[in-house]
Amino acid sequence: MTQPLSPIPLSLYIHIPWCVRKCPYCDFNSHAAPQELPENQYIDALLKDLESELPNIWGRPLASIFIGGGTPSLFSSNAIDRLLRGLRERLPIRPNMEITLEANPGTFEQERFSAFRESGINRLSIGIQSFNNYHLTALGRIHNAEEALRATSIARKAGFDNFNLDIMFGLPEQSIEQGLEDLKQAIDCQPGHLSWYQLTIEENTLFHHSPPVLPKDEKLWELQQQGQALLQKTGYQQYEVSAYAQENRRCQHNINYWEFGDYCGIGAGAHGKLTMPDGSIIRHQKYRHPKDYMQQALKGEARSNTKILQAEDLEFEFILNVFRLKDGFNKTLFESRTRLPFQAIESKLDNLVKRKLLTRDSHDNYQTTETGWLFINDLVQQFLD
Secondary structure, three states: OOOOOOOOOEEEEEEEOEEOOOOOOOOOOOEEOOOOOOHHHHHHHHHHHHHHHHHHHOOOOEEEEEEEEOOHHHOOHHHHHHHHHHHHHHOOOOOOOEEEEEEOHHHOOHHHHHHHHHHOOOEEEEEEEOOOHHHHHHOOOOOOHHHHHHHHHHHHHOOOOOEEEEEEEOOOOOOHHHHHHHHHHHHHOOOOEEEEEEOOOOOOOHHHHOOOOOOOHHHHHHHHHHHHHHHHHOOOEEEEOOEEEOOOOOOHHHHHHHOOOEEEEEEOOOEEEEEOOOOOEEEEEEOOOHHHHHHHHHOOOOEEEEEEOOHHHHHHHHHHHHOOEOOOEEHHHHHHHHOOOOHHHHHHHHHHHHOOOEEEOOOOEEEEOHHHHHOHHHHHHOOOO
């Protein structure tokens, strides 16, 4: 007898699109903030957007909320409080559910962040990127090293015992020693979670049009090896390509993405993936420009695009996500998240097992080998055919 498929976790992503200024490496949907942010109008639009999505998610409990950007911490504490109150009026939000707010050190004020904590934000993701003033300038960041350190202190004083620090390596003209020093300073701040990842040059960014001088591949490899050894030695376990966490501090919101869970996206340019009652799986996107988004959302028409995922899309997207996880995945997860029979990908997986790029145990759990982990992009490519 076939076992019923397990419920698919649902998260909520909220996009706030304004920054003090656009960083030259950033390809996210972010815009330079006007002199006065239209906080109330934007929150009206977010709540109207959510109301339009409610028929698609009605009755489903939330696993997490993530407020990203842009720089959401530009919004006042009153605005964030109003947003969270509006969410609670419309959705079942469990006590102590992970609710993350992205923040940049240049926007940290003790009173504001204490108020964020009182409103219900219980996790921060702080965009440090570097503790080196030369590299911060090269990255176009608005904060300096002293403000970066001050931000972590303010976060703790505000009651945040759960926060992530974003740190980049492979920065313009960065040495191995400088990269490791950034990582050591981040570890000294004792965050529960670290996102440590290589700077990449993305299309439609200033760096793409005027590329900086970046370290050579062999230097990047050495830095990565030494950095990962340092993280492991200091109690940070790698559980995803660029995510390292102390015990019980893994980001639940991002795990839901990587395990191909559902998420409802609201806000300018936000994306979502939802499993519908009939079993179909859709992706949606909201209007990108803040002005267009607010106009359309307030009319109940925030979606600019909706796509039903076909079987080949589902296979590839599932693999693209779960291969980022060190723990791998199993047959049950594939079938419950894609609504497809496992046979759709089994032969390709077993071929990778024969090539010693994956392992498979008696319970149909698949995990990358050490060699496979080094060639994740190549593994994913096998599922494009």
